[in-house]
Structure formats: structure tokens, C-alpha cells
Amino acid sequence: MNHFYKKLTQNFPLNITLVTVSKTRTNQEIMELYNLGQRDFGENKVQELVNKYQILPKDINWHMIGHLQVNKVKFIAPFVHLIHSIDSLKIAQEINKQAQKENRIINGLLQLKIAEEESKFGLSFIEAEKLMLEIEAMNHLKIVGIMGMATNTTIETKIEKEFLELNEYFNQLKANYSLIKILSMGMSSDYTIAIKCGSNLVRIGSLLF
């Protein structure tokens, strides 16, 4: 597995953050990448994220990339680095509340729905607009960007079209909100397309392990 990590990071653009997605991977597998210098890891389940946080080195930046339930926010609020999956006012309010209890500010991304699949979570552009205004009033949650997943397809033009749409929306938001700086898009199968389309954070799992 280290083989591909080294290859990937050797010529990796400096302005793009690589989040290695470590869901279902063992602590030992994570430590192999850690020992090569990797510090940003992504998980999609709260329990697994908390278990790994407790055991692994404390200078890891933990990214919550999966759908988040309101009653579980409190478990990650003390340490989470970035929540990629904010998709409702309810979840935003809970993150703000738990962050306040922890006396910290949590950074988050709004998850946008760009794929055509029914199953993908996320906001429409119009819903995101509204949520941005509501979150602006919160003191302990800051929205610093957006995240999206393209349709699971081999048709590259379709993926590209969806990523370009997200990039366009990202640029609009950036023009209106000074804190917006992260465009989280691209996974193992489509990260090269995502980077071409303006992504500055990719979430890569299966390719690496």
C-alpha cells in the first residue's frame, strides 16, 4: 500500500490537501501512512472515528466525511478537525451547541448534492444559500467550504459536468463569504477529474490501501 501513497504524494500539487480515507482500515494501516508523513485522515462513522482518535497520535487532523446524526455530534465535538457533511440546519445547530460546550470553533463544509443518485445526501444550491445565512449567526460553527460527490459512473463527461457545477457554486460563495476556501471533491475513482475542475481537497481511500 505504501507504494501507491509514495507515488501519489511525490508529485502532488502543494495547494491541494490530501485526506486519506481510513474507514474500515486498522490502526496499523493508518500508522504506516502516518509514518510517511500523512496527517489528514477521514472517517465516515462516529464510533470508529472516536476509537481511532483515542488510540492514534494526537497530531492527526480527523475529518468527518460521512452522514452525521444529531445525537452523535457530541462525541466528535472535542477534537474533530473538519466536518464535511453538514446538510441541515438541525445538524448545524447541534454542532454549534456542542462546540460551544467544548469552548472551541468547529470548521465545517456544506455538503451539496450534485449526483443524480437518489441515495446521495446533500443540499441543493438554493438550500445551501439559505443555510449559509442561518449559520452566519452562529459563533462556534464556521463554514469554510463545500463538499460534493459526483454520480458513480464511468462516463467522465458526466462527472466533469457535475464537478464544474460545484466549482462554479464554490466561486460564487467565495465572492460573498470571506471564510470560504475549501472545495472538497474527488475520490479514488475521480480525483484527477476533480482536480482539473478546481478541487483543492481530495478524499482518497481504496486506491491507497
Ligand SMILES: *Cc1c(COP(=O)(O)O)cnc(C)c1O
Ligand atoms: C469512502 C469515501 C471516500 C473515499 O472513497 P474511495 O473510493 O475509497 O477513495 C470519499 N468520500 C466519502 C464521503 C466517502 O464516504
